[in-house]
Amino acid sequence: MKALIKIISIVVLSSLNLTFAFYADITIDGLFGDWETVNGYADDENDTFGGPKDDTMDIISYKIANDEKFLYVMVVVKDDISKGKTNRGAYQVIIDSDNRYDTGIQSDTESPYPPHKEPMGVDRYISVETKMGQLLGIGMAGFTKDADKIGGPGEFKIQDAICEVQIDKNRYELSADLKSLGIDIESKIRIALLHYSAQGTVDWTMPAITYLVTMQKAKVDMNGKLVSKWGRIKSY
Ligand SMILES: [Ca+2]
Ligand SMILES: [Ca+2]
Numbered sequence: 001m002k003a004l005i006k007i008i009s010i011v012v013l014s015s016l017n018l019t020f021a022f023y024a025d026i027t028i029d030g031l032f033g034d035w036e037t038v039n040g041y042a043d044d045e046n047d048t049f050g051g052p053k054d055d056t057m058d059i060i061s062y063k064i065a066n067d068e069k070f071l072y073v074m075v076v077v078k079d080d081i082s083k084g085k086t087n088r089g090a091y092q093v094i095i096d097s098d099n100r101y102d103t104g105i106q107s108d109t110e111s112p113y114p115p116h117k118e119p120m121g122v123d124r125y126i127s128v129e130t131k132m133g134q135l136l137g138i139g140m141a142g143f144t145k146d147a148d149k150i151g152g153p154g155e156f157k158i159q160d161a162i163c164e165v166q167i168d169k170n171r172y173e174l175s176a177d178l179k180s181l182g183i184d185i186e187s188k189i190r191i192a193l194l195h196y197s198a199q200g201t202v203d204w205t206m207p208a209i210t211y212l213v214t215m216q217k218a219k220v221d222m223n224g225k226l227v228s229k230w231g232r233i234k235s236y
Helices: 002-013 224-235
Strands: 040-042 059-066 070-077 089-096 124-131 134-143 155-157 163-168 171-177 187-197 202-204 209-213
Touching: 059 187, 059 209, 070 089, 070 187, 089 171, 124 163, 124 171, 134 163
Parallel strands: none
Antiparallel strands: 040 059, 059 070, 070 171, 089 124, 089 187, 124 134, 134 155, 163 171, 187 202, 187 209
């Protein structure tokens, strides 16, 4: 597992500024075999901050995929989520749906987003909520284009969003419908993960990944070399 994570880290480092995409057939059922061929991104281990050490918040790696109707995200954390001791564990996917900094909430101007490079204009977020390690549910919320404050009049719940989540020990997988996310097929979005607990422990992945929502399998634009490399691995 260590070796695998190392390889993933090298790929991520050598591919900064690339746009990744991965059309895949994913079922949200708590089984993770269907994620095997999807690109992985690594996050540092033991890099939570702000509150007491909480390994159920510590992001180790994650994957993003889509089909024609849904965005899929799967995340591996350091320890079993069921061991969580916090009143609120928030496992959030933060999305700049239109890849525009000037719409939604500017992530460098508002808490709870910690300081970071390459900020984004957050338009939607998906939140998986836990209490003392037990799954409470999943929901989606959004910000209007001119929103200026988290929790202000520009924030709204998206009640009819179609979201699903399954947790298996130290990982979870979720889906959310592209329509509610305000995402068009063949468009670029930016995605980051933000985990935080009621105790104030935070981990997140920034700067955000630029992701191309596409119908084409494993399409990676802007750098042909990486495309063919992934293509070969996939077809092997
Ligand atoms: Ca981490
Ligand atoms: Ca935006």
